[in-house]
Amino acid sequence: MENTAVPEVGPTRRRVVELFLGSSMFASLVSFVYPLLRYLVPPPVADLGGDEVIAAKVGDLKLNAAKIFRFGNRPGLLLRIGEGEYRAFSATCTHLSCTVQYRTDLHEIWCACHNGMYDLNGRNVSGPPPRPLEKYQVHVRGEDLVVSRKREA
Amino acid sequence: MFASVRKWLDARFDWAALTAPLRKKTVPVHKLSHWYFLGGITLFLFGIQVCTGILLLLYYRPSSNEAFESVQYIMTRVQFGWLVRSIHSWAANLMIFTAFCHMFSVLFLRAYRKPRELTWVSGMILLFLAMGFGFSGYLLPWNTLAFFATKVGTDIAGQVPLIGKPLMIFLRGGEEVTGATLTRFFGFHVAVLPGITTLLILVHLALIQRLGMSVPPGVEAQRTAQPELSREMHFFPNFLLRELMAWYIALGVLGALAALSPWGLGTKADPFASAPAGIRPEWYFMFMFQTLKLIPAKIWRLDGEVIGILLFGAAGAIWTLLPFLERNGKGRSQRWILGAGIFALAYMASMTVYGYLAK
Numbered sequence: 001m002e003n004t005a006v007p008e009v010g011p012t013r014r015r016v017v018e019l020f021l022g023s024s025m026f027a028s029l030v031s032f033v034y035p036l037l038r039y040l041v042p043p044p045v046a047d048l049g050g051d052e053v054i055a056a057k058v059g060d061l062k063l064n065a066a067k068i069f070r071f072g073n074r075p076g077l078l079l080r081i082g083e084g085e086y087r088a089f090s091a092t093c094t095h096l097s098c099t100v101q102y103r104t105d106l107h108e109i110w111c112a113c114h115n116g117m118y119d120l121n122g123r124n125v126s127g128p129p130p131r132p133l134e135k136y137q138v139h140v141r142g143e144d145l146v147v148s149r150k151r152e153a
Numbered sequence: 154m155f156a157s158v159r160k161w162l163d164a165r166f167d168w169a170a171l172t173a174p175l176r177k178k179t180v181p182v183h184k185l186s187h188w189y190f191l192g193g194i195t196l197f198l199f200g201i202q203v204c205t206g207i208l209l210l211l212y213y214r215p216s217s218n219e220a221f222e223s224v225q226y227i228m229t230r231v232q233f234g235w236l237v238r239s240i241h242s243w244a245a246n247l248m249i250f251t252a253f254c255h256m257f258s259v260l261f262l263r264a265y266r267k268p269r270e271l272t273w274v275s276g277m278i279l280l281f282l283a284m285g286f287g288f289s290g291y292l293l294p295w296n297t298l299a300f301f302a303t304k305v306g307t308d309i310a311g312q313v314p315l316i317g318k319p320l321m322i323f324l325r326g327g328e329e330v331t332g333a334t335l336t337r338f339f340g341f342h343v344a345v346l347p348g349i350t351t352l353l354i355l356v357h358l359a360l361i362q363r364l365g366m367s368v369p370p371g372v373e374a375q376r377t378a379q380p381e382l383s384r385e386m387h388f389f390p391n392f393l394l395r396e397l398m399a400w401y402i403a404l405g406v407l408g409a410l411a412a413l414s415p416w417g418l419g420t421k422a423d424p425f426a427s428a429p430a431g432i433r434p435e436w437y438f439m440f441m442f443q444t445l446k447l448i449p450a451k452i453w454r455l456d457g458e459v460i461g462i463l464l465f466g467a468a469g470a471i472w473t474l475l476p477f478l479e480r481n482g483k484g485r486s487q488r489w490i491l492g493a494g495i496f497a498l499a500y501m502a503s504m505t506v507y508g509y510l511a512k
Contacts, residue, residue: 038233039233
């Protein structure tokens with residue numbers, strides 16, 4: 001009869017050992033996985049472009065012509081649509097991030113990847129693009145065509 | 154859930170029969186059993202190398218213009234990058250160390266004897282491959298020390314009679330150590346060597362699985378005399394759990410070394426700068442480096458350097474074929490091999506210490 005109390009001791013002890021073992025294994029697992037996950041995230045790259053760039057010289061563009069310029073880490077599209085009338089947009093298609101081009105024959109901005117169309121105000125007019133292209137300001141400063149964008153708040 | 158997955162597999166692949174050898178496998182228990190852990194620890198460290206190596210590949214750039222900067226980037230900008238690289242460097246050194254310990258323990262416990270000759274040969278080739286990993290990986294950060302170590306190392310390969318020159322050009326990707334060498338070494342380090350090594354490890358493990366663990370001759374005699382005292386342990390799970398504990402300790406040592414003493418980077422290699430004073434190779438090449446320093450320029454009419462290289466080559470080849478040089482049951486050849494082993498260990502240890510103490 002004295003033995004009846006003994007079996008309870010075994011399982012309880014075992015549970016305590018399991019608890020210690022399990023939690024320390026869990027803790028070490030976390031200590032391996034956490035640095036690993038942090039390592040996998042690439043450090044942020046500084047956008048060295050700033051908010052303003054000289055996209056071209058005044059004489060560079062003919063009428064009804066366009067050029068791609070570098071704006072920070074991304075391409076931009078500069079158009080000359082009239083005498084002294086310039087427009088600039090982000091050249092990254094809002095659909096799947098291809099780089100768009102100006103179609104001189106259609107007078108529209110076209111994305112070759114999925115046949116997306118934007119008008120000369122950057123509005124998405126046909127095809128898959130869901131949003132208009134981001135619009136930039138263009139200023140003529142002496143001989144330079146300066147493209148700027150609003151600083152993000 | 155675990156049981157139902159097993160049942161599912163069992164119904165399709167006869168899982169129980171597939172894993173039967175693993176469950177039947179036993180490990181002899183005796184006073185020298187702990188030496189059985191060394192090979193497993195080496196394997197574990199190789200696994201660490203594969204994992205951390207893949208992580209380093211996410212940021213490393215193998216060109217002479219970018220390699221140093223990319224490693225610098227890993228060490229300073231990437232979160233825990235210093236830890237990953239330090240673990241890779243430390244584990245590499247520990248792996249070579251445990252591989253050497255494993256080799257000498259197998260030698261002194263005479264585990265290489267019949268029927269395990271090929272296990273020894275595959276193990277020796279794995280040891281050479283590990284040194285190849287060390288040599289090729291050392292260059293990848295493209296720092297001054299690595300640049301000159303590679304210059305000297307490939308030049309040594311170039312001294313080998315007949316095949317030396319083409320071999321050196323093959324290794325360097327040209328006459329000199331340049332960015333082309335870095336590209337090659339990168340290819341060797343992350344593709345060629347891992348491929349061959351993985352295959353050979355599988356062969357090595359298959360041989361061990363097939364032949365079982367060797368029992369040292371002294372212990373074997375005892376066991377035949379008193380069979381009632383010979384004990385065995387199941388590989389799964391008894392031995393494996395002990396092995397896992399050894400791995401965990403190895404990981405602890407590794408983590409402590411990497412965290413407390415992160416691996417340095419040095420200065421970027423400049424092919425048109427003089428070699429800095431006190432330049433020396435990794436410690437596992439030290440005994441050869443020191444020997445070559447001590448050999449006179451001319452021995453009789455031959456270059457001392459060439460003789461040294463040929464002697465080391467011959468020693469390596471003989472070492473690899475050691476089990477075939479021991480004639481069965483002959484006490485003399487056994488004592489000869491034991492003596493050679495002690496001599497080799499003493500020579501390597503003293504030359505290494507000498508190399509570090511000498512100016």
